[in-house]
Amino acid sequence: MRDDTPANPLLEPSPLPFSLPPFGLIRDEHYTEAFDRGMAEHRAEVDAIAIDPAPPTFENTLVALERSGALLSRTSLAFFGTSSSLATAEVQAIEEDYAPRLTAHRDAVRLDPRLYARIKAVHDDEDAMAALDAEARRLVERHLTEMTVAGAGLDEEDKVRLRALNEQLATLGTRFEKQLLADSNELAVLVDDLTDLDGLTSGEVSAAAQAARDHGHDGAWLITLVLPTAHPHLASLTDRDLRRRLHEAQGSRGDRGNANDTKELVLAIVRLRAERARLLGYPTHAAAALADSTARSPERVLGLLGRLAPAAARNIEAERELLEAEAGHPVEAHDWAYWSERVRATRYAVDLAAMRPYFEAERVLHDGIFRAAERLYGLTFTEREDLAGYHPDVRVFEVHEADGTPIGLYLLDLHTRDTKKGGAWMNSLVHQNDLLGRPHAVVTNNLNVPKPGLGEPTLLTYDETRTFFHEFGHALHGLLARVTYPHFAGTRVFRDFVEYPSQVNEMWMLWPEVLASYAVHHETGERLPQELVDRLVEAQAWGEGFGTGEYLAAALLDQAWHALSVEEAAAVTDVAAFEAQVLEQVGLGSPLVPPRYRSTYFAHTFSYAYDAQYYAYIWSEVLDADTVALFRENGGLTRENGDRYRRHVVGIGGAADPLASYREFRGADANVRHLLERRGLD
Structure with a gap:
């Protein structure tokens, strides 16, 4: 009898160009089989390294470790590279089931005392280390540091508890994300009178109509929610009551006492993180999370945030006075x-x-x-309609160097849908590295722009355009990095450094020659008038009180949750009260300017691995603002500047110390005054 069961395409390397995962062949059950087999194969490979009777060397320990886990890596990149974009019930079930299993597997590797001893032996052999090149030495140092911070030096009894904590946290983080998505979908705002949507564009109205039809509300309009507190429609809706309804829906996610309420998850996650930090020898989770970062300590982070908060609060008050004068009412x-x-x-x-x-x-x-990337790096982009993404909306572009050498693939997933989680992000599907013979990278960008009706153009808001440039900066980081070892591929850098290249890429949005190229009226063909551009540049500092305040409120809230000791975390029982107390203490407690994310929908810190590190955006912005100043001082958007920036920043992945590389690029440490000037805080 013939077996008609299709082969699992994940079990072998992809035959597609650039090793693009064959999404058209992958079914949900293929992931579970590949995860199970991948973990088993990886564990066997690690065991073979650990029991190798030969003395530890760079080749038989570090290189062997870098070569291990090919199937697990391939499966993880394909699944987690798309799970936030295709968060169906089936995908969420796999994620919830396998998150603790994968965490347990990672712990089995990074807490293995035999492997730790071998890596430490390589590290402590001064002659052997001196014979390695710089990237190889850094590989040894990073593996040893990461295993030490993870708890590899603990005794076995403590490791048992550590593994249990890690598995619990993985489960809770996945549940937080799942419940937040469900609550966001439930709270979408239904509108039954077209006149209430005054202020929205025709594309936004048609997107709301399509969303309503998709949910069985023909003849109505549905405004779906986005991740930050401030929904973009609040800036244009003229109907004050609808603005109120939308704002309240945004702010109530995870805080309604229903099946999707996240408050107990927040408390449980905070308590478990505090316990894990103590087990690892740190007073708080913030101290543990920042031990291996460019900031190094919570004190340094709070020093920067604390310097900015009072100035932001003053600017908020000045902005409020102008708003009320314009509105004629509070x-x-x-x-x-x-x-x-x-x-x-x-x-x-x-x-x-x-x-x-x-x-x-x-x-x-x-x-x-694309034009900015071509001018800066010489890149070209060709759409590959013969290659399929993971969803019909996904577009695939082949990326080349100026001389035609292929770099990899760029996948764009622009539009929102019910199975896509909120926000905007970049993922890698294939990591470039020389060791495994992978010369090309494959990366994705996700945004959540409402999809207009058939025949309607997709018109972006100013903020959506800036977000697009930002996320493409991450994509460039993933595409352009050229490394030897998988450990350093693409955006595998410190969390508080990874936002730096993406924020630099935002600068090109308003760069004259770039703006003149793309800012063209979609109907008349008229270019954005130069006098309007000049006024836009002049107005850039307007609203920075609010923008800085809402961001700092979230960043300081993240720090506060993770500055709690075990005893302090156990004593907190009211999420809203704790949040209010923290914001009041830092002078950002105004109800007029809520945090960018309240705790109940703060996915960055409770499920997106930015725990105790949401400060990374403004920490990276110090480097970003300093870099923008350098570009302006040296001719701007030129290949010479781009090649220099690529050589020292986006082209090195994690293969060198980021701050040392920055000093080579800039010739000095970053000066915070450029950030203060940009945000009107000087």
């Missing part, structure tokens, strides 16, 4: 974005909503984002 939180745009229009003659017809997504992509 403003509330749901009014802030709307009246902020009115002040921008009155004071600077800049109406961001009126600029949307100039930000058509296709032109932004080709004539803005």
